[in-house]
Amino acid sequence: MSTQTSANTETPTRFLLPSPTPQSLALAAERLAEHAEDHDREGSFAFEGVAEVHSAGLLTATVAERHGGPGTGLAGTVEILRVLGSADPSVALVTAMTLFTHAAQARTGSWPAHYYDQLLADSVEGPALVNALRVEPDLGTPARGGLPATVARAVDGQAWELTGRKIFSTGAIGLRWLAVWARTDEEPTRVGSFLVRTDPVTGTPGLSIESTWDHLGLRASRSDDVLLDGVRVPLDATAGLTDPAATDPRRDPSLIAWNNLGLTALYLGVAEAAREWLIGFLHERTPSALGRPLASLPRFQDAVGEIDVELTAAVDLVAGLAQRFDDGDAQAGEHSAAAKLIGSRAAIDAVERAVALVGNNALTRHNPLQRHLRDVLCARVHTPQDDSVISAAGQAALARHRLSPGTTHHG
Template sequence: MNATPSPAPAQSKAALTDMAARFAQRAAAYDRSGEIATDNLDDVREAGLLGLTIARADGGQGGGLRQIVEVIGTLAKGDPTTALIVGMHYLQHAVIAKAANWPQAARRQVIETALREGALINALRVEPELGTPSRGGLPGTRITWVDGKPRLNGRKIYSTGSTALRWGTVWAATDEPEPRVGQVLVDLTQPGVSIERSWNQMGMRATGSHTVVFDNVELPDTALVDLRAPEEWHNRDGSLVLGHVLAIASLYDGVARAARDWLITFLHERVPTALGKPLATLPRFQTLLGEIDALLMVNESLIETALTRAESGNYPAHEANLAKHVVTENAIRSVELGLAAIGNPGLSQDNPLERHYRNVLCARIHTPQADVALAAAGRIALDTGR
């Protein structure tokens, strides 16, 4: 991933903010239905934003980490489910832009369909038995050869964007005596690919993170884009890991900021009869907003520090993981404070604060999870004495 600053994307900050406002008007309905907000994705396509991290030489905008964080953080204030689908698309194209092993034909196909048709891509990695690959283990999704042609069998859960995706980079293992592991590029519209509508979560309901099933899917040789010995995956590109970490941090920070903005409006509009003036005039609620803003100020500082250090090439992965942990926990805490302070209105499905709370809690399940981030940082501190 390009960590250095690059020109802003075609959309200005004001245009992104306007787009997020449209998303916010639709968010409650999609949360209730659990369907992907396809009209949001159409807005992103029409704005020319799907080429943000595609290299300029390939017709994209060549955006880097700072641009990803700006777009995802802004769109998440309107609808974090759309922002997550778009963010995963950005990260996959950042991988493709740097990939040395990908066949040129596969690379061109994914890039050209993104630019010409707005085709979306995401990595499909998690399995029922394996869980997340970040914790180790061979995937059960397997590549076999039948009459010399590769075929794919298996299933992937928590496949964000599933029904809206054209492409999936599927984490799979070969059935060779010494298995290779890695990415297989699959056109999700081809025969043998099906989707089980299994996503029915408390939060981030409209991500469409269903189960994708591969039943004897015949693949072209160019689909085997990056297969390696398992141990060769231990040293992943740090810039790509950083991209994922900061995209997730900025997304959930955006949710917390949307919750804050709604709370401010509520406190100004709510005038209890016994009080005769808005709740916003009470010192208790003024202190509350100060506490929330302090948490979000820390988030802003951490994200900016991470971006600056990434641009200088000096940001260790364990520190980035800690930043994700702190930013997302601050985001959760800030929404909890508002929820606890206003009582029943905060838990009503007629108000967005309840949805923001369910959504922001999902920050804890994204890699790296708290135990991994904290243990790694602790080990390094004890090993180095710093």
């Protein structure tokens, strides 16, 4: 697997974390798939699924080698998320958030060493899910600009008190660490992430979770609201605390590439699961009037061929860009937004084609295709959304071909 690099020099860690293997990944996916339907139906968080992912060494795959981890790069992460996405995309999504956090730490070291060591210690003891909580009711997604309403107030020069509400907080009920995006009440104000370590036994004073997640897809991700009412964190438990007018760390090209390619791979995994179910259905379905399986008919063969070609091309695009990124090709990161759009559209189109081909059997709750359809539609909501990708691409293309003063275009 590709290894991350960083200019950051830190004291070698005392931790030794397991390296995932293709076999452990396949076994974890097999076990996740056994319970995916039940968790979707109940809208329940897959604690046992997260435990399986942890046992396979997947939750800490992107921990840097200098911290005692395997240092899996983006290409390896893309493969992990695609396989997990085919089994249970909700578990894959909470896994992705944790993998992205470790990968970012490997690159930037933005978490203070003491707190990151504590996260690693928690990861040795058991599953230590972590997520960056950024979205708010009034602000929406911060990717489109604005300051958070969540406020951090300094108390007695000893701690910060966090107050606010975060929505769409993926895996909220299972998180061990929360990186809460907030602004300070100072003058001038600063913005950044405040690191909250939860206590699964006694609870965290001032922190509560409101069960608001009743979504069409990814129901088991339990992306509920997190309420903070004077939650205390130490003064140094911050990451990236800076002037809001400064360069936004969210614009880090590496962070963008990891999110774009990693999450797209997850949804391509969903579409691959739909394709496999469709193939099995067509081999098994033998209408009495036909006397042979639907898979024997040219019309169905062509339709499956369309789906297979579309998914193969999208998977190869995402995997290829991820490998190029690991190899140091900056252009691969620049192309990741386009790959997200292409890959997400391919995944959605493939599942919709499968549904149209199967008909009523595709939409019955007894079969998984309706679940794959609901899950894959969630690909559209992740930042950057299609309109942002298209607008940015159009502006960049036009800027590249802007005419020099005094020239004319003949056409």
